[in-house]
Amino acid sequence: MIEAVGLTKRYGDKTAVYNLSFQVRPGAVTGFLGPNGSGKSTTMRMILGLDNPTAGNVTIGGYPYRKLPNAPRQVGALLDAKAVHGGRAARSHLLSLAQLSGIPARRVDEVLGVVGLQDVARKRSKGFSLGMGQRLGIAAALLGDPQVLLFDEPVNGLDPEGILWVRNLMKSLAAEGRTVFVSSHLMSEMALTADHLIVIGRGQLLADMSVKDFIAANSAGFARVRTPDTEPQLREKLAGALTEAGGHVLPEQDGALRVTGLPLPRISDIAHDSDVRLWELSPHQASLEEAYMRMTQGAVDYRSTTDQKAGLMQQLPPGAQPPMPVPGQGQPGWYAPPPPEQGGQGPYGAPGAPAATPGAGVPNPYAAQAPQAPQPPAQPPAAPPQAPAQPPAAPATASAPAAPTKPEDAR
Numbered sequence: 293m294i295e296a297v298g299l300t301k302r303y304g305d306k307t308a309v310y311n312l313s314f315q316v317r318p319g320a321v322t323g324f325l326g327p328n329g330s331g332k333s334t335t336m337r338m339i340l341g342l343d344n345p346t347a348g349n350v351t352i353g354g355y356p357y358r359k360l361p362n363a364p365r366q367v368g369a370l371l372d373a374k375a376v377h378g379g380r381a382a383r384s385h386l387l388s389l390a391q392l393s394g395i396p397a398r399r400v401d402e403v404l405g406v407v408g409l410q411d412v413a414r415k416r417s418k419g420f421s422l423g424m425g426q427r428l429g430i431a432a433a434l435l436g437d438p439q440v441l442l443f444d445e446p447v448n449g450l451d452p453e454g455i456l457w458v459r460n461l462m463k464s465l466a467a468e469g470r471t472v473f474v475s476s477h478l479m480s481e482m483a484l485t486a487d488h489l490i491v492i493g494r495g496q497l498l499a500d501m502s503v504k505d506f507i508a509a510n511s512a513g514f515a516r517v518r519t520p521d522t523e524p525q526l527r528e529k530l531a532g533a534l535t536e537a538g539g540h541v542l543p544e545q546d547g548a549l550r551v552t553g554l555p556l557p558r559i560s561d562i563a564h565d566s567d568v569r570l571w572e573l574s575p576h577q578a579s580l581e582e583a584y585m586r587m588t589q590g591a592v593d594y595r596s597t598t599d600q601k602a603g604l605m606q607q608l609p610p611g612a613q614p615p616m617p618v619p620g621q622g623q624p625g626w627y628a629p630p631p632p633e634q635g636g637q638g639p640y641g642a643p644g645a646p647a648a649t650p651g652a653g654v655p656n657p658y659a660a661q662a663p664q665a666p667q668p669p670a671q672p673p674a675a676p677p678q679a680p681a682q683p684p685a686a687p688a689t690a691s692a693p694a695a696p697t698k699p700e701d702a703r
C-alpha cells in the first residue's frame with residue numbers, strides 16, 4: 293500500500309502539491325487524475341524518493357522509498373519513457389537495469405515478451421516510436437516483478453491497440469493483488485481502467501473514491517428539449533417558462549436546450565401550458581469526462597483561448613440560432629452539468645455538492661487565482677470572450693525535474 297499524509301511540495305514560491313493525503317491499496321487500479329501541472333508527477337516523484345516533500349510524508353508498505361528493503365524488487369515505475377540511453381539496444385538497457393538490481397537475465401526476455409518488444413530487442417531505442425518507448429519503460433517497471441507499480445501517463449503516444457493493451461495489463465496486475473497507481477489526464481480512459489480514483493487540482497485533493505461512486509456523485513442526468521428550428525421564439529419562450537418553474541436551462545450547440553432540475557413529464561406539461569410544440573424531449577446522462585471537467589475547471593493552470601476563426605465563420609442559415617455561451621465556461625459547445633447550487637435534485641437534476649473528500653476541508657491556497665469564467669451577456673456575442681487563465685506562452689508540460697526520472701533511477 294502507498295500512503296501519503298499531508299504531502300506538500302514547494303519549489304521556491306510555487307506550491308506544486310499541498311497537504312495531500314491518500315492511500316493506494318493493493319488489488320486495484322487506482323487512477324491519479326488532474327489537469328496539466330496539478331502535481332501528479334511531483335507526487336509520484338516524492339513517492340519514489342526522487343523529490344523530498346517540503347512537509348508531510350509518503351510511504352510504501354510502511355517505509356519511505358529510500359528505506360525500503362530491496363526497493364527494485366518491490367516497486368516498479370514508469371515516469372519518463374524518453375529517459376533511456378538511445379544508443380543502447382532495448383535488451384541491453386533492460387539487462388543493465390537488471391544487473392544493478394540483481395535480477396536474473398532471463399527476466400529481461402520475459403518482460404520483453406510481455407510488452408511485445410521481443411522482435412526489436414536488439415534494436416537501438418533511439419529508433420523507437422513513442423509507443424515502443426512507452427512499452428520499453430513499462431518493461432523496465434515490470435523487471436523486478438514488483439508488488440507496487442507506478443505509471444505516469446503510460447498510454448502517452450500509444451495507438452488504440454496499445455491503449456487497450458495497457459488497460460488490460462494494468463487490470464491483470466491489479467487482479468494479481470498488486471498495487472497499481474496510474475496517472476492520466478484522460479478521464480475517459482481511467483473510467484475504463486481504474487477501480488478507484490484520486491483526483492487532484494492545483495496540488496490538492498479533489499476526490500478520493502471508487503469510479504462507481506465518482507460517476508454516481510458527479511455525473512448528472514439532464515433532459516434535452518428541442519423546439520421547432522423554424523420558430524426560434526418558441527425556444528426562448530420555453531427556456532423562460534422552464535426557468536420560472538425552477539429548472540436550469542443551458543443552450544446546446546445544435547439549438548436544443550439542456551434542462552436540469554425538472555423531470556421529463558413536468559417539462560412536457562410546461563411546454564404544453566406555454567403552447568410550445570416540441571420536436572424532441574429525451575433523457576440523457578452527462579459523461580464522466582464532463583463531470584471531471586467540471587470538477588477540475590477551477591483548478592486548470594493552462595487554458596487555451598477560443599479559436600475565433602473570424603475569417604472562416606460561415607453565415608448562419610436564415611432562422612438558425614447562433615450557439616450561446618454556456619454559463620460557467622464561456623465557450624459554446626461545453627456541456628458540463630451546472631454547478632450544484634444551480635441544479636435541482638430531481639431525476640434530471642444536477643448532483644449535490646461534489647463528493648466529500650478527505651481533503652475537502654482544506655482551504656485552497658490557489659482559489660483566489662482560479663480563473664473566473666465570464667458571465668454570459670443577455671445577447672450572445674458573435675465571439676464569446678475567453679480570457680486565458682495564464683499567459684499563452686506558459687508551457688503545458690512540467691519543468692524538468694531536479695532529480696533523475698529514468699525508470700532505472702526509480703529503482
Ligand SMILES: Nc1ncnc2c1ncn2[C@@H]1O[C@H](COP(=O)(O)OP(=O)(O)OP(=O)(O)O)[C@@H](O)[C@H]1O
Pocket residue numbers: 303306307308326327328329330331332333334335477688689690691692693694
Ligand atoms: N523542479 C521543479 N521546479 C519548479 N517547479 C516545478 C518543478 N517540478 C514541477 N514544478 C511545478 O509544479 C507544478 C506541478 O507539476 P507536475 O509536473 O507535478 O504536474 P503534473 O500534474 O504531473 O502535470 P502534467 O500532467 O502536465 O505532467 C507545475 O506548476 C510545475 O511547473
